[in-house]
Amino acid sequence: MAPRTSVTAPDYKNIPHSHCLPSSHRQVTRLFSKLSRQSLISLALQWLQKKNRDFCLPFLAGDADSEAEDYDAMYAPAGSHDELIEYYKALADRKGGRREVMDRILEGDWRNGISMFQLATAEIQHLLDHPSNLRWTAKRLARTPSIKYLEADMEVTDESEHLPRFQAQTFLANLAKELTPLMKAHYLLTKIKNPPITLLRVYVHDSPYSTEASLAVDSASVDGAKAVFFIFPHGTPHVWHSLATNLGQVVGDESRHLRDVVIQAIPKAFSKPSNRFQLVSTTFSARSLSALLNYRGPGKTNASGGGYSIFADTSFSQNAFDFITTRKPDGIEKAAPDHTNPLTVGNPAAGRAKRVLDDNETPEVKRRKDVAQGRFGSSARPDDGAGLERFEVRIDDPFPTTPSQAQHDGQSMDVDDIHQPSRQGRRGRRSLLDRSEAEQEEADEGDDWTPDVRLTFQGSHVFAGIRKLLEEGVIDGEKMPGWMTGEAGVTTGAIKNGRIRTKKGIPSV
Amino acid sequence: MATMEALDDEILAIRAQIASLHAHRANLGSILLSSPNLPTRLEHRPVAKEGLRKKAAKIVKTQSNRNHENIYRACAGVTAYKVKDPDPNAVDNGNVLGVRIEVAVGGKFVDTYHVLLNRPYPTRKTVLKIHKHTIPPCIPLQQLATRFLPAPQKDAVTPTEQDLLKFGRCLRKELVAWHLRTNAVVKLRAEAGLPDEKDTRDVEMEKNPYGTVLNAFAGDSDEDSEDDGIDKTPPGPPRITDIGANTGVSEINFAWSNGQTGTMNVTKDGRIEKAVVRSKQGAHLVELSRRATGRIEGLVERLAS
Structure with a gap:
């Protein structure tokens, strides 16, 4: 490739799709080694398509200059795009290792470098292959209240659109306008049909330059999170965001800060004059995309968690023209309301097989199962794919006073003393669960002692676990508070009077 | 091999028959249970066991409840x-x-x-x-x-x-x-001779594993004619290559084979209020845009005329 003679100066440009990272760059090799053979081949075929060719120039025989020819290349450069397409199609048909394809891409056809477009699409492919690899936080775009427009906002007219309008080009232009003075970034926005989401990947390049050379510099810092993902589920006011990190990787302050800058720019890019948006927390974060689709998605399940899940599927309200009541539960006739989620690899047969064995269970076990069915409905099945990994609550109810405690006044004084330093002693970031000042005041106001009790449930599918415990008789299903069924649809919350505190208004709209 | 396939086909056919017979039986059962004189006859006819009578009465009751509920819901x-x-x-x-x-x-x-x-x-x-x-x-x-x-309100006087x-x-x-509105868009697709969106979803995922990139401006966006390998400017009038809508169907998007694109604003009662159609070069096609406004039904016809 001809040496670039551009002047390196700080500028106000985005990083274009066609800028390349060297094939041996750490980020490139790390990402490509995570992709499967099939994904690599399908990516290569995509890159060779005519519409993408400008961004993903492969190394062809015609490009080889005289000096490059004598170095003994492992892979002979192909003659044309079509030849390469044929080659990758042949690769797809035959069996082989992942390494073979990866080497061919990095050391053969794209030895000159992997473009930003390729890097972005490869990372998105990886995300879609492994939909529970990242930790997502769901936020909601809410209209900033302004007195002037408050009245009009409440009316449901033909013209009033209660969801922010998403127009890809305008949105990206606005976002770039917000961000370019602060950092250079590469954007890739892609619309996915199944699941119905639009995905934005922002590759953050912390440098005043947008040149290829500055991209290739391996940043000295070890924290690898340079890309931020945003998902806009179609037809919802929600935005999910995540840092592209590996599992368990510690993210440094710098990347966190850069991510925050991007997050702050998102609502501004949606806003128009006199129609401003802000991002508000929905106290929900989860690992799997199907859980997010379930709790913060475009469907019916957002505000009907736990036992209320029977209202979202057909188990409570059958077709109004279905008059048949004489169905025998003999398996064949059983109308299976399979709401198969695109991201779950569920096994519907697994649940049914168990029911056959139920004949010889004791009445007690059967009763517990019925109670579990009543409390959880059709949610919290181990194989439904909508598992939450972490559920945290803080209990704000006053400590139940027993008569013996009321006699010893001094005791509660002691506890207060212990209680204070423990709060200050905690270091690190403020937890979402920490009481705000108003809440703290409220807790101190009453005569009762309100200890700072926090519960964290952790596992691969927290609510399925609680359901299992209930079915096994460990938890009393009838006395169990409602928040333990996951009906509130949050992963962090405060509990008062046995219920999760909710903000005013309707759940998840 | 042939016999294997024949047997498989036969099994499938029998399964389908069983299913349809089951459905038929269930249907007949509910018709029988809904017959108006059944409860009185059950009470007056002598039966061998009193328990069976109770059981039958219970089934009839379930059926009549369901009938009631469904009629209310439907009406x-x-x-x-x-x-x-x-x-x-x-x-x-x-x-x-x-x-x-x-x-x-x-x-x-x-x-x-x-x-x-x-x-x-x-x-x-x-x-x-x-x-x-x-x-x-x-x-x-x-x-x-x-x-x-x-x-x-916290301290409001009026209730x-x-x-x-x-x-x-x-x-x-x-x-x-x-x-x-959603239905109308499905119909528009059918009128334009496009396959049902649900059927194409999986094919599309295979074709575009990472979705449709929305900010790839430098390349030719005329994907369809390229993917199909058809000549760049097909003879005859441009055909509609895609019709899509957002989830709330407040906006419909059109794409034509000659690179024209159109966006239409849909009101809640299914009227197209505003429309903009642009040619591939970005020129505003006023005539087409004007023709698009009106009811959502018949939109394809209006655009083609």
Whole structure:
């Protein structure tokens, strides 16, 4: 490739799709080694398509200059795009290792470098292959209240659109306008049909330059999170965001800060004059995309968690023209309301097989199962794919006073003393669960002692676990508070009077 | 091999037959159970065992309940029911009022939506609040609720006025209108000779594993003619290559084989209010845009004429 003679100066440009990272760059090799053979081949075929060719120039025989020819290349450069397409199609048909394809891409056809477009699409492919690899936080775009427009906002007219309008080009232009003075970034926005989401990947390049050379510099810092993902589920006011990190990787302050800058720019890019948006927390974060689709998605399940899940599927309200009541539960006739989620690899047969064995269970076990069915409905099945990994609550109810405690006044004084330093002693970031000042005041106001009790449930599918415990008789299903069924649809919350505190208004709209 | 396949086919055919016979039997069963004289005859005819009579009466009762419920649901469109919240800490002893909204399009039942309300205000016993619901987020539920089911003001003198009937009516209107619009877009696709969007979804995922990139401007965006390997400018009038809409169907997008694109604003009652069609070079095609405005039905026809 001809040496670039551009002047390196700080500028106000985005990083274009066609800028390349060297094939041996750490980020490139790390990402490509995570992709499967099939994904690599399908990516290569995509890159060779005519519409993408400008961004993903492969190394062809015609490009080889005289000096490059004598170095003994492992892979002979192909003659044309079509030849390469044929080659990758042949690769797809035959069996082989992942390494073979990866080497061919990095050391053969794209030895000159992997473009930003390729890097972005490869990372998105990886995300879609492994939909529970990242930790997502769901936020909601809410209209900033302004007195002037408050009245009009409440009316449901033909013209009033209660969801922010998403127009890809305008949105990206606005976002770039917000961000370019602060950092250079590469954007890739892609619309996915199944699941119905639009995905934005922002590759953050912390440098005043947008040149290829500055991209290739391996940043000295070890924290690898340079890309931020945003998902806009179609037809919802929600935005999910995540840092592209590996599992368990510690993210440094710098990347966190850069991510925050991007997050702050998102609502501004949606806003128009006199129609401003802000991002508000929905106290929900989860690992799997199907859980997010379930709790913060475009469907019916957002505000009907736990036992209320029977209202979202057909188990409570059958077709109004279905008059048949004489169905025998003999398996064949059983109308299976399979709401198969695109991201779950569920096994519907697994649940049914168990029911056959139920004949010889004791009445007690059967009763517990019925109670579990009543409390959880059709949610919290181990194989439904909508598992939450972490559920945290803080209990704000006053400590139940027993008569013996009321006699010893001094005791509660002691506890207060212990209680204070423990709060200050905690270091690190403020937890979402920490009481705000108003809440703290409220807790101190009453005569009762309100200890700072926090519960964290952790596992691969927290609510399925609680359901299992209930079915096994460990938890009393009838006395169990409602928040333990996951009906509130949050992963962090405060509990008062046995219920999760909710903000005013309707759940998840 | 041939016999294997023949046997497989036969098994499949028999399975289908069994299924249809089962359905037939169930149908006949419910017709028999719904016959009007059955309960009286059951009571008066002598039976061998009293237990069997009770069992039969119970089955008949279930059937008649179902008939009742379905007739109400099908005719009223919005029905209410009572729910008991199993949560021991639930407000108002777990009394929940459910509102069920049926949506039927073209004489067929499509879907049911629920809104569950409770009474969380101890001092104002009649004021309702939405507790849970299954309304998709593209329906402006919050706006409807603030209008018809406002929360009581802290120190207001006048009692809060809520109108559950109007709320249900408006919400049903929104839901039905949304379904009708969605249906209209499906019909538009059929009129333009495009395959059903649901069928193409998997094929599309295979074709574009990472979705359609929306900010790839430098390349030719004329994908379809390239993918199909057709010449760049096909002879004859341009055909429609894609019709899409957003989830709330407030906006429809068109793409033509000659690179024209169009965006149309749809009102809630299915009128196309504003439309912009641009050529591949970005010129505004005023004539086409003007023709697009009007009812959503017949849009393809209007654009082609």
